[in-house]
Amino acid sequence: MSGSTGPINWTPMIIGFAAGFISRVIYLRTGQTRNPGYPSGYITQLALAVIAAMIGSSVLVSLLGKEFTAATFLTLAATQFFNVRTQERKTLEQEEDLILVPRGAGYIEGIAITYEARNFLAMLVALATSAVAEWNPYAGAVAGVVFVLFGEMYMSGPRVGELIDVEPAEVKFEKGSLLYAGPVMLIEVGLQDSRERYLKEGLAVVLKPRNPRGEAALWNIAQRQAIAHEAAAAVGVQKDVGYPEQGVVCRMAMPQGTGVAGLAIIPVEHNIDKLIQAIKNVPVLESGKWLKIRNTKNRKEHSHG
Amino acid sequence: MADAPTPVMFAIVTTNKDAVIGGMAPVFLAPNEIERDRIAMWICRITNAIAHDLHNGTVILTVNQATSSS
Numbered sequence: 001m002s003g004s005t006g007p008i009n010w011t012p013m014i015i016g017f018a019a020g021f022i023s024r025v026i027y028l029r030t031g032q033t034r035n036p037g038y039p040s041g042y043i044t045q046l047a048l049a050v051i052a053a054m055i056g057s058s059v060l061v062s063l064l065g066k067e068f069t070a071a072t073f074l075t076l077a078a079t080q081f082f083n084v085r086t087q088e089r090k091t092l093e094q095e096e097d098l099i100l101v102p103r104g105a106g107y108i109e110g111i112a113i114t115y116e117a118r119n120f121l122a123m124l125v126a127l128a129t130s131a132v133a134e135w136n137p138y139a140g141a142v143a144g145v146v147f148v149l150f151g152e153m154y155m156s157g158p159r160v161g162e163l164i165d166v167e168p169a170e171v172k173f174e175k176g177s178l179l180y181a182g183p184v185m186l187i188e189v190g191l192q193d194s195r196e197r198y199l200k201e202g203l204a205v206v207l208k209p210r211n212p213r214g215e216a217a218l219w220n221i222a223q224r225q226a227i228a229h230e231a232a233a234a235v236g237v238q239k240d241v242g243y244p245e246q247g248v249v250c251r252m253a254m255p256q257g258t259g260v261a262g263l264a265i266i267p268v269e270h271n272i273d274k275l276i277q278a279i280k281n282v283p284v285l286e287s288g289k290w291l292k293i294r295n296t297k298n299r300k301e302h303s304h305g
Numbered sequence: 306m307a308d309a310p311t312p313v314m315f316a317i318v319t320t321n322k323d324a325v326i327g328g329m330a331p332v333f334l335a336p337n338e339i340e341r342d343r344i345a346m347w348i349c350r351i352t353n354a355i356a357h358d359l360h361n362g363t364v365i366l367t368v369n370q371a372t373s374s375s
Contacts (some may be wrong), residue, residue, distance in 0.1 A: 177358045190356030190364050191349060192342050242350045244369070 012140060013049050013061045013131035019144030020053030020126025023151050027118050052119045056126025060134060078123060078279075085124045086115035100239050101232040106222020110285045114155070115222070121151050154235065160227065161280025163214030168272050171202040171264055181208040183252040184262025194220050194246050196266065201238065203272055205279065207261040212292035213284075215259040219293065223285050224250040224261060234278030236268030311366040315354045325370035330352045330365075338362075 015158065028045055055074050062070040089112040096102045103111075125147045133140020154195040160166070169182030173195055179186045181204035190197050207227075209215035217223050228248040231237075239247035317334045319325050325332050333348075335341035336363050345356045346363045356358040 176360060188357050190358040191346050193346055194356075242353050244353055245349075245355045 002043045009061065009064070009134070011137045013057045015133040015137060015140045015144055016051045016057030016060075016126040016128075016130025017066040017150055019129040020056045021143075022051050022123040023148045024049035024052060024118060024122035025127040026148065026152055048081075048084065048119055049122060051077070052122040053126045055063075056123035057130045059127055059166050060130050064134065071265065072287065081116065081119045082122075084119055088112040088115045095204060099229075100241075101229050101237060102225065103229045104222050104225030106220070106285050107226035107229065108237070110226075110283065113215045113286075117155065121155060125151055141254060150283075151209050156212075157286070158284045159280060160214075160217070160223075160282040160284060162209075163211060163217060163284060164209050164231045166276045167206050167208065167260065168276065169204040169206040171198055171204045173199070179249070179264060180204075181262030183256075184251065184260060185251045185255070186251045186262055186264050189245055194243075196267060197238075197246055202264055203235070203270065203275055204264040205272070205276060207263065207279070209259050212294045215295055216293045217260045217284050219252065220258060220268065223282075224252075224263075227279055227298050228265075230278050231263060231265055231275055235265065235271055235275050238266045238268055257295075259293070312355075312369050314365055315368045316348055316353060316366040317363060318366070319363040324361050326364050328329070 025046070030044060055077050059071055059074050062068075089108055092103065092108045092111060093105075096108070102237035125144070128147050129140055129144040163182065167182075169184075170180075172180050172186075173189070174180055175197065177188055177190060179189050179195075179198060184206060189198065207218060209218055227252045231250075232239075232248050237247050246266050248263065248265045250261060253260045253262065261278070264276070314328070314330045316330050316333060317325055317328070318335060318341050319334050320338060322332070322334050326353065333344050335344055340363075341364060345366060348354060348366055349356050352366070352368065354368045357365050359365060
């Protein structure tokens with residue numbers, strides 16, 4: 001297999017392919033995006049993984065074999081992966097009208113970008129691994145593992161739990177009809193019936209940013225929509241058509257502007273730990289253009305928040 | 306999308322008819338607060354509207370143009 005005199009040396013290609021494929025498959029663990037969730041989704045992703053890993057691993061080999069036509073075609077095939085993002089976004093956007101707590105455009109874009117980037121990452125891992133394996137197959141195998149681990153670490157962005165403290169809070173009403181999650185005012189609930197349901201069955205948490213990056217993330221409305229979606233996905237939400245005000249709300253502590261956010265939900269499963277865990281696992285979106293915000297009010301009001 | 310829906314006032318339910326004048330939304334008069342809440346809830350469930358209590362005897366019902374999470 002390792003004959004280096006022939007026009008095609010298969011070893012680097014195989015090692016590169018394996019590394020690229022594994023790097024793509026590792027991400028298939030359902031988790032941050034809950035997507036894919038069905039066997040058909042996995043099949044699509046496995047097929048893409050095979051194609052991406054193959055393209056990445058065979059470029060170098062075909063160049064070394066002086067097959068320039070093949071190499072050109074492979075780069076052409078790589079550009080096809082740009083469509084993957086559009087495809088993914090379209091699917092999720094269509095789903096948006098069918099779910100009661102939407103993901104929000106920002107979250108969808110984040111998922112689509114990650115989805116696309118993963119394919120290119122698999123390609124790059126395959127390419128880099130095959131390059132090392134061309135020099136030495138054993139070093140190639142080691143490099144493959146390193147690249148896969150590196151890609152995995154680099155591509156998993158921060159989670160909400162790393163930047164923001166999530167604490168249980170009390171559901172209460174002030175001034176008759178204003179819904180509060182701890183110190184944070186959320187919405188005005190006009191119906192007595194809805195207020196009673198919030199008091200009886202509702203759960204609330206307070207999200208306190210730990211650092212300027214976390215605060216910037218919370219001010220991003222798309223981020224809070226993503227949090228609301230994941231919260232509803234974790235504990236369920238007793239909401240249906242005709243009950244628009246009973247559901248999930250995630251709002252900032254607004255008149256105070258302390259950068260603390262509150263979330264209230266009427267869950268199906270009354271489990272605060274599961275709710276907090278789900279919120280901590282929400283990925284931090286990159287769509288918020290505010291990278292860091294140092295709240296000047298924090299010094300005064302931190303003890304209160 | 307769902308991030309910033311535009312609310313449209315859909316109906317007004319009140320026990321104090323002097324507090325409301327005209328407008329494009331129908332005004333429902335109720336004899337007391339219990340009856341007002343009943344009417345408001347009824348219309349909410351039928352039309353997917355959200356009730357807001359103005360605390361002057363009036364409840365307004367709004368419909369968000371985009372289905373929102375609120």
